[in-house]
Amino acid sequence: MSGMVTLTFTLNGAPVRIETSPGRRVVDLIREDLGLTAVKEGCGSGECGACAVLVDGVARLSCLMLAAQLEGREVVTAEGLGTIDDPHPIQAAFAAAGAVQCGYCTPGMTVAVAELLARNPSPQRHEAREAISGNLCRCTGYVKIVDAVMDAAQAMGKETK
Amino acid sequence: MSKAVGAERFSTDIAPPGCLWAGARRAGVPHARVVAVHTREARALPGVVAVLTGADVPGANLQGIVHKDQPVLVTDTVRHAGDAVALVLAESREALAGALSLIRTELVPLPGVFDPEQALAPGAPLVHSGREGGNLLAHALVEKGDAPSAFAGCDVVVEGRFETPMQEHAFLEPPNGTARMTRDGGIEMTASTQAPFRDRFEIGHALGLNPMRVRVRAPYLGGGFGGKDGATVQCLLALAALHGGGRWVKMCWSRGETFLAGYKRHAARVRVRLGASRQGTLQALDCAMLFDSGPYAHLAVEIMALAMEHAGGPYLIPHTRIEGSCAYTNNPVGGAFRGFGVAQASFAVERAMDSLAQRLGMDPAELRLKNALRPGDLNCAGVPMESPAGAAECLEAVMAHPAWKERDAWKAQAPACKRRGVGIAASFNAMGYGRGLPDAAAAKLELTKGGTFRVFNSVPDMGQGNAAAFALMAAEALNQETAAIEVVQPDTRLCLPAGSSSASRTTYTFGNALLKACGAMREKLKARAALFLLADEPDRLAIRPGAVVDEATGRSVSLSQIGSMLQRDDRICIDQFVMPVVENPPDTGKEFRLGFPHRMYSHGACVCAVEADELTGQVELVRCVTAVECGRVFDSLGVERQVQGAAAQGAGFALLEDLHVEEGLIRADGLDRYLIPTALDLPPLECVSVEGDEPTGPHGLKGMGEVGVHGPAPAVAQALEDAVGLVARRLPVNPQEVLEAMGGEKP
Ligand code: FES
Numbered sequence A: 001m002s003g004m005v006t007l008t009f010t011l012n013g014a015p016v017r018i019e020t021s022p023g024r025r026v027v028d029l030i031r032e033d034l035g036l037t038a039v040k041e042g043c044g045s046g047e048c049g050a051c052a053v054l055v056d057g058v059a060r061l062s063c064l065m066l067a068a069q070l071e072g073r074e075v076v077t078a079e080g081l082g083t084i085d086d087p088h089p090i091q092a093a094f095a096a097a098g099a100v101q102c103g104y105c106t107p108g109m110t111v112a113v114a115e116l117l118a119r120n121p122s123p124q125r126h127e128a129r130e131a132i133s134g135n136l137c138r139c140t141g142y143v144k145i146v147d148a149v150m151d152a153a154q155a156m157g158k159e160t161k
Numbered sequence B: 001m002s003k004a005v006g007a008e009r010f011s012t013d014i015a016p017p018g019c020l021w022a023g024a025r026r027a028g029v030p031h032a033r034v035v036a037v038h039t040r041e042a043r044a045l046p047g048v049v050a051v052l053t054g055a056d057v058p059g060a061n062l063q064g065i066v067h068k069d070q071p072v073l074v075t076d077t078v079r080h081a082g083d084a085v086a087l088v089l090a091e092s093r094e095a096l097a098g099a100l101s102l103i104r105t106e107l108v109p110l111p112g113v114f115d116p117e118q119a120l121a122p123g124a125p126l127v128h129s130g131r132e133g134g135n136l137l138a139h140a141l142v143e144k145g146d147a148p149s150a151f152a153g154c155d156v157v158v159e160g161r162f163e164t165p166m167q168e169h170a171f172l173e174p175p176n177g178t179a180r181m182t183r184d185g186g187i188e189m190t191a192s193t194q195a196p197f198r199d200r201f202e203i204g205h206a207l208g209l210n211p212m213r214v215r216v217r218a219p220y221l222g223g224g225f226g227g228k229d230g231a232t233v234q235c236l237l238a239l240a241a242l243h244g245g246g247r248w249v250k251m252c253w254s255r256g257e258t259f260l261a262g263y264k265r266h267a268a269r270v271r272v273r274l275g276a277s278r279q280g281t282l283q284a285l286d287c288a289m290l291f292d293s294g295p296y297a298h299l300a301v302e303i304m305a306l307a308m309e310h311a312g313g314p315y316l317i318p319h320t321r322i323e324g325s326c327a328y329t330n331n332p333v334g335g336a337f338r339g340f341g342v343a344q345a346s347f348a349v350e351r352a353m354d355s356l357a358q359r360l361g362m363d364p365a366e367l368r369l370k371n372a373l374r375p376g377d378l379n380c381a382g383v384p385m386e387s388p389a390g391a392a393e394c395l396e397a398v399m400a401h402p403a404w405k406e407r408d409a410w411k412a413q414a415p416a417c418k419r420r421g422v423g424i425a426a427s428f429n430a431m432g433y434g435r436g437l438p439d440a441a442a443a444k445l446e447l448t449k450g451g452t453f454r455v456f457n458s459v460p461d462m463g464q465g466n467a468a469a470f471a472l473m474a475a476e477a478l479n480q481e482t483a484a485i486e487v488v489q490p491d492t493r494l495c496l497p498a499g500s501s502s503a504s505r506t507t508y509t510f511g512n513a514l515l516k517a518c519g520a521m522r523e524k525l526k527a528r529a530a531l532f533l534l535a536d537e538p539d540r541l542a543i544r545p546g547a548v549v550d551e552a553t554g555r556s557v558s559l560s561q562i563g564s565m566l567q568r569d570d571r572i573c574i575d576q577f578v579m580p581v582v583e584n585p586p587d588t589g590k591e592f593r594l595g596f597p598h599r600m601y602s603h604g605a606c607v608c609a610v611e612a613d614e615l616t617g618q619v620e621l622v623r624c625v626t627a628v629e630c631g632r633v634f635d636s637l638g639v640e641r642q643v644q645g646a647a648a649q650g651a652g653f654a655l656l657e658d659l660h661v662e663e664g665l666i667r668a669d670g671l672d673r674y675l676i677p678t679a680l681d682l683p684p685l686e687c688v689s690v691e692g693d694e695p696t697g698p699h700g701l702k703g704m705g706e707v708g709v710h711g712p713a714p715a716v717a718q719a720l721e722d723a724v725g726l727v728a729r730r731l732p733v734n735p736q737e738v739l740e741a742m743g744g745e746k747p
């Protein structure tokens, strides 16, 4: 089809080669074409953070990105952080701290937290709050989420020692 | 863990390959006569499968949980901007969007009515023309004693008018679902819904289908809070599926559409007169509440009933007269939202308590404590408070908390250009449906061939964690590891009927049914194991994780052995529970057929500390402490989570959330303009739980999903009065008012 481009990038560590229209939103590309549904859409306009993914290590809102922007990049979604059997320490901390209620905001939250902890391995509580302030959660009041961030930071700190 | 890693599949994650997309064209104007809906160009667009209008709807074309007055697709009249005028089915979302924009509507604007008081004035335009009763949807009276004469004996009487706005649920997962027509002409559907069992009847009635041919599945919801109680996508989606030729059809509302067409917490106006003796003993209450239902009844009457039942707060008031009305308008549709009318009533009565405390020169906490309902007292609607009734205990708990105890010292340390204040409030919230309809649930429990258990959950989990609570309950009751319990999410074909996920009822009602089913399962396991173990007294057998053991002989049989030997019918235990109702209902509130009064209440109290900025008028919530009594605490982490989530929504209601509805149109129709609290807007929401024990509850618990939402609004208002002297009578409090209040003192 005319107007299609072939994109190559890595997704959760695996190379992806896909033909798509350059104007396709990344959130649709990942959810629908590539079937990774951890990426959620909550608003479609950059307000809720549910669709966050890591692009070259930076949390980005996939509802505001176009497919063409992925060319050559490294993309990580919540699925790429960990799985049920092998969760990332952040995900394990979210589950243990009770930071997950409906769970719809969670993949985006954990992605934002992954960026934070890569940048700042031992954040203060207010830094954690700041880091997730672009991710809305309507269920938790954020308390347990911040708890989980602190726990994850500790667990990851121990791991690297 | 599946949610924590993003592996859980929500309704919106289901996209069968090759599915069609459905979407509604919304009216966009609040009141109009429909002359024509032109669909030809839309139909001609490549990729468009069907374009339907009101004339294509089979059946009654009316939806509504109790009162059926909301069309699936409007035929002659548009009554609010979110009304659907046409439905499109297309091969792709691009084609869908294209077709929706090509539909031309010929609408003749009608004068609208956008204020519930004006709606009731003579000569107001009618929302439902020709309706007997005009725009007055319902009117009711709840009385106890003789309030009019009791006021004469009061030493102090305060009076006020209060307003609370519409509130948006802002659940993160928008309303959505997937459906297809089955071979027999029925419908199968997966939707983000709080009431799959009721949806079948809604769809059946609206579209003239046999409800038993409608199968609805409800996976975990990405939030609901009442906003998915009642049809959102269901009827439209079923209609689309009827035209999909057996293909799957998916519908997902955008955020904008959710704002436009979704239900809101009802805006309310409340006038309160409250009288007391010089010593601060409450004597009389006179209260009039008016709710803006929007153009359809939905749950307005039931919400008004609950508001009236709570109009007196958790206080003993011997004489009450509570009047309620709800009016049709051309505003967005009002509906259920955590706290179901109580949030509105609570704000008004708590504010009246504040002015009473001030007039009496009493401490607002002491005034509340002095009048708190105790077991055996009759509440404002004449319902006896069964034990336990933890109103006083909740107040005492927050009064003992440093946030309240050390408030003077804290206020004295206010930084430059900031003023500090602290406020307190109490609340209560009925649980369950109340009289008039059975609040029932049936639970099914299966022993699998592998020796584990499957709980067939009938009430959706919208994030409150009932599914996890059920796993915990069953594990404990069957003496198994929680890993041995699988909870099947609601599916009207596999699970047994239960009411909706609402009214703080799920854990209590389904939990009770489940515990009974577990009891039956224990009996069965022992009886069947007795055959294997040649034990003629099954009672001496004990159920252990994974096995049934005969202590006397030391022999045991594994659950997988039992499971593999039994026929499926024999591996299943079923039981049900119906919530008890008030035995001698008070002789009042006769207008209510449903939902009045209730038998059980959860209690709460809340302290909020705020800091107001002298330069900007911005208010920061610095501390928020909530105490709840919801029977026995079975899962304290679960209670804390519910309290924190509720407090966050209460804080939003108090300080941020404003839809700006003007002439029926929502101006703040996205999450960029309608602000809900972010992580930077909330303090650590502290939670104190007060142990109670509800003798009829599973493990002694009551429902607690809602009670925590009520405290922050009145407590913040009182705190602001304390800080800057602002007498807040409407929500949300805006910085301008705060600034003005400070300006008055400091010219
Ligand atoms: S869906 Fe992307 S920010 Fe909300």
Ligand code: FES
Binding pocket: A099, A100, A101, A102, A103, A104, A105, A106, A136, A137, A138, A139, A140, B172, B222, B223, B463
């Ligand atoms: S857990 Fe529901 S939105 Fe965050």
